[in-house]
Amino acid sequence: MQKETTRKCIVTGKVLEKGQMLRFTVMADGMVVPDFRKKLPGKGVYVVDAKSSLTKAVEANLFAKALKMKAKVDKDLPAKVETLLMRRALDLVSLARKAGDLVWGMDKVVDALKKNRVAFLLEASDAGEDGRKKLESYAKDLEIFKLFTVEELDKELAKDNTVYLALVKGKMATTVRNALVRLSDFLTN
Numbered sequence: 001m002q003k004e005t006t007r008k009c010i011v012t013g014k015v016l017e018k019g020q021m022l023r024f025t026v027m028a029d030g031m032v033v034p035d036f037r038k039k040l041p042g043k044g045v046y047v048v049d050a051k052s053s054l055t056k057a058v059e060a061n062l063f064a065k066a067l068k069m070k071a072k073v074d075k076d077l078p079a080k081v082e083t084l085l086m087r088r089a090l091d092l093v094s095l096a097r098k099a100g101d102l103v104w105g106m107d108k109v110v111d112a113l114k115k116n117r118v119a120f121l122l123e124a125s126d127a128g129e130d131g132r133k134k135l136e137s138y139a140k141d142l143e144i145f146k147l148f149t150v151e152e153l154d155k156e157l158a159k160d161n162t163v164y165l166a167l168v169k170g171k172m173a174t175t176v177r178n179a180l181v182r183l184s185d186f187l188t189n
Contacts, residue, residue: 007046010066011053021046022054022081022186024063032063032073034081036088043067049182050189054078085186089147089179090156093122093165097157101172102165104157106131109166113138119173122165122180124150135164145180147187 007023008015018038025035025042035044045066047054055078057063064071074080096102103112112118120143123135127150136144153162167173 007044009048009053010045010062011057012048014048016048018046020049020185022049026063026067026069026071030070030072032071032077034077034084036084048189049185051078051082051186052189054081054186082183082186085179085183086147089176089183090152092176092179093153094156096167096172096176099172101168101170103168104159104162104165106135106164109135109164110138112166112168113142117168118142118166119169120145120167120177120180122146122148122153122167124148124153124163126150127163131163143177145184147180147183 005018006015007018007021009021023035023038023044023046024032025040025044026032027040027042033040038044045063047057058073058075058077061071061073063073093102097104103109103118109118109121118139121135121139122145123132125146125148127146148156150161150163153165154160167176
């Protein structure tokens with residue numbers, strides 16, 4: 001028998017793949033907590049991967065309604081989820097660097113683009129306009145994520161002035177991209 005791979009959002013009522021949703025569960029003390037790895041005991045409830053939907057679930061006490069029990073929800077849950085998703089994405093970018101699958105610096109990124117080695121690009125959200133235009137001229141139709149500031153990338157990668165990064169094609173790039181898409185979806189939907 002095949003496992004059920006879709007779930008219904010407690011906010012929108014949409015039935016989506018589990019990978020497009022955020023899972024939450026209730027601990028023994030009644031507190032609702034994120035369970036993105038789906039390892040915590042208890043019944044899970046799902047919210048679409050969108051900060052606006054999670055905010056609505058918190059404000060309207062939809063977790064208690066969906067679980068049919070008393071549930072305590074921290075009013076800062078959307079901000080905490082954003083932090084968790086951001087931390088996961090940055091950890092994976094750092095892991096890609098350690099695995100040798102990350103290229104950084106405009107010249108090295110452009111060289112990797114010319115050699116058709118790049119799966120997607122990361123650009124600091126506060127990058128300068130001239131560098132942005134140059135990178136986009138080489139990137140053609142490649143996906144460019146602009147989720148982190150120079151300061152956040154510098155801190156994570158222990159580098160200075162980390163503005164342009166490229167993920168080399170491969171399994172690691174897929175894993176990192178999935179985390180970046182999840183974060184992007186959460187922030188923009």
